[in-house]
Amino acid sequence: HARPKIVGARIKRTEDPRLLRGTGAFADDRQVPGTLHVAFRRSEHSHARIKSIDCAAARKAAGVVAVLTAEDLTATVMPLLATSRMKGYHATPILPLARGKVRYVGEPVVGIVAHSRYLAED
Numbered sequence: 001h002a003r004p005k006i007v008g009a010r011i012k013r014t015e016d017p018r019l020l021r022g023t024g025a026f027a028d029d030r031q032v033p034g035t036l037h038v039a040f041r042r043s044e045h046s047h048a049r050i051k052s053i054d055c056a057a058a059r060k061a062a063g064v065v066a067v068l069t070a071e072d073l074t075a076t077v078m079p080l081l082a083t084s085r086m087k088g089y090h091a092t093p094i095l096p097l098a099r100g101k102v103r104y105v106g107e108p109v110v111g112i113v114a115h116s117r118y119l120a121e122d
Helices: 016-020 056-060 117-121
Strands: 037-042 064-068 108-114
Touching: 037 117, 056 064, 108 117
Parallel strands: none
Antiparallel strands: 037 108, 064 108
8 A cells, every 4th residue: 555645746736827817915915004114225335334324315205204224223222142152252233224334235224114115215
């Protein structure tokens, strides 16, 4: 008597037709009144000092609720510290937004909160 094959068994995919027709539903498709959207301005440099950030124009833009930098979060957000039992290990604080310098391309520098995704990204 042969056992049914579980690993590597073919499974009928039921989701394909709706995805191929463009009728799939995703979390981002839901419209909830009052929802705010956030976008991040990320570093274009692999290692650089942040001398200043001018957010004045972004803060005045229509539909923008908040423009946040690391300095805006200092009082309310504690850095994440990775732990290790390794002797001599020194944890580097990890912040949600770069403060003072960026360490890699794509590191978040500024967060923009707006009434739509388009406005936040713009």
